[in-house]
Amino acid sequence: MDTKSIPVISHFEKSDEYRNTIHRLIPGGAHTYSKGDDQFPSMSPAAITHGKGAYCWDVDGNKFLDTLMGLTSVSLGHAYDEVNERVIREIHKGVNFSRPSVIEREMAEKFLSLVPQHDMIKYAKNGSVCTTAAVKLARAYTGRTLVARPIDHPFYSYDDWFIGSTACDSGIPDAFKQLTVTYQSDSLEALEKLFDQYPNQIACIISEPEKWNHLEPDFYQKAIDLAHKHGTLWIMDEMITGFKTDFPGSIRKFNAQPDMATWGKGIANGFSFCALTGKKEIMEYGGIQRVGQPKVFLVSTTHGGETHAIAAGLATIDVFEKNDVIGHNHSIGDYFMAGAKAIIERQQLSHVLSIGGFNWSSFLTVKNANGEIDFGLRTLFMQEMIKHGVLYQGILAPCFSHTKEDIDLMLYAFDAACTMMHKGLEDGYEKHLIGNSVIKPVFRKLN
Numbered sequence: 171m172d173t174k175s176i177p178v179i180s181h182f183e184k185s186d187e188y189r190n191t192i193h194r195l196i197p198g199g200a201h202t203y204s205k206g207d208d209q210f211p212s213m214s215p216a217a218i219t220h221g222k223g224a225y226c227w228d229v230d231g232n233k234f235l236d237t238l239m240g241l242t243s244v245s246l247g248h249a250y251d252e253v254n255e256r257v258i259r260e261i262h263k264g265v266n267f268s269r270p271s272v273i274e275r276e277m278a279e280k281f282l283s284l285v286p287q288h289d290m291i292k293y294a295k296n297g298s299v300c301t302t303a304a305v306k307l308a309r310a311y312t313g314r315t316l317v318a319r320p321i322d323h324p325f326y327s328y329d330d331w332f333i334g335s336t337a338c339d340s341g342i343p344d345a346f347k348q349l350t351v352t353y354q355s356d357s358l359e360a361l362e363k364l365f366d367q368y369p370n371q372i373a374c375i376i377s378e379p380e381k382w383n384h385l386e387p388d389f390y391q392k393a394i395d396l397a398h399k400h401g402t403l404w405i406m407d408e409m410i411t412g413f414k415t416d417f418p419g420s421i422r423k424f425n426a427q428p429d430m431a432t433w434g435k436g437i438a439n440g441f442s443f444c445a446l447t448g449k450k451e452i453m454e455y456g457g458i459q460r461v462g463q464p465k466v467f468l469v470s471t472t473h474g475g476e477t478h479a480i481a482a483g484l485a486t487i488d489v490f491e492k493n494d495v496i497g498h499n500h501s502i503g504d505y506f507m508a509g510a511k512a513i514i515e516r517q518q519l520s521h522v523l524s525i526g527g528f529n530w531s532s533f534l535t536v537k538n539a540n541g542e543i544d545f546g547l548r549t550l551f552m553q554e555m556i557k558h559g560v561l562y563q564g565i566l567a568p569c570f571s572h573t574k575e576d577i578d579l580m581l582y583a584f585d586a587a588c589t590m591m592h593k594g595l596e597d598g599y600e601k602h603l604i605g606n607s608v609i610k611p612v613f614r615k616l617n
């Protein structure tokens with residue numbers, strides 16, 4: 171790699187102007203908290219104008235290698251031609267009608283052919299809508315009220331049933347907070363204890379199939395079996411794992427038999443198309459053919475059947491079926507993880523930096539010399555990556571457009587950030603951080 175051609179980016183004037191005005195217009199300045207200014211250093215792009223493949227450009231015209239890819243939703247690449255062409259064809263036919271569009275059945279048949287465990291599917295524009303719908307169905311089906319979720323997993327929905335169980339519970343009535351209980355994700359004993367504590371009360375468990383560590387391949391199914399023994403439904407949230415761990419996701423990898431599964435990020439290359447799949451006897455509760463039975467108002471959204479987003483989903487599935495996208499993305503992830511670990515070792519920073527997770531989504535942990543998680547040092551690390559043209563929040567979610575050359579650039583920046591880490595450890599991060607923005611946890615009690 172010709173490192174002389176790698177720019178050092180230091181101009182963020184238009185970004186600064188954007189940052190200074192946007193909070194007057196939009197609470198949070200963004201539409202997911204993890205895109206917010208409090209998640210980035212001051213020397214960073216505040217807004218993106220466009221993207222192509224694995225790259226994006228900010229308001230100052232700076233070009234960055236993207237590593238989180240639209241919060242992991244862009245599985246093929248930005249403005250991916252095959253997807254966009256299909257979307258544009260659909261747009262020309264109209265995007266929303268007063269009866270369903272035929273593309274809804276086409277997608278249902280296609281998606282369910284990928285998930286033979288499930289018989290029915292419902293669409294939405296957001297993942298939260300799908301997880302909440304799954305919870306509602308589980309309550310209606312079981313007649314129980316409690317929902318259980320892993321305490322060590324960060325996010326399942328912005329709706330009351332979930333966000334009320336986090337530190338960000340302002341605005342959620344206590345009565346709702348009581349209805350969600352938690353357990354440690356990787357422990358069958360913890361799950362067993364939960365069932366002992368709340369006998370016949372838990373309607374469902376919602377859990378991501380893979381999060382932090384590699385678990386035994388049969389762990390997840392054992393957990394599902396345990397839930398079923400207690401009359402509890404299992405919702406597998408494939409929002410992040412879908413189209414990443416495998417195709418269509420961990421449900422296939424583990425041959426798991428959850429009652430429902432939720433899908434979003436990645437299944438439509440960043441377009442707003444999400445889905446809930448499930449077994450017929452449960453999903454039918456949300457239908458209109460159980461004459462004389464209570465009607466569950468499951469998901470009813472004006473934009474849920476928007477045709478071009480569904481078309482994006484169909485085109486994305488097509489690319490995954492015709493190419494080994496999963497294999498490519500995993501090899502990119504492996505290449506980065508091996509390179510980054512080697513740099514950490516060579517730079518003798520193993521006591522403060524580590525790369526964990528998986529080849530489909532690796533994460534960086536930054537600690538200080540006392541072994542504590544350190545957001546100041548993390549911000550400094552990000553600042554240095556961004557300076558070298560890599561928009562890195564500590565997660566690499568590889569997409570089909572990433573190449574090994576892109577990862578070489580990323581590793582070059584990673585090496586530079588490690589060198590800066592030494593300075594931060596020696597003199598304190600404050601001395602090297604430009605501006606006063608230090609990133610904060612997304613899920614916190616106070617602003």
Ligand SMILES: Cc1ncc(COP(=O)(O)O)c(C=O)c1O
Nearest residue numbers: 296297298325326327409410434
């Ligand atoms: C595991 C998981 N489930 C659900 C959601 C909610 O998805 P959305 O942001 O599309 O509502 C997220 C979003 O980050 C997620 O990570």
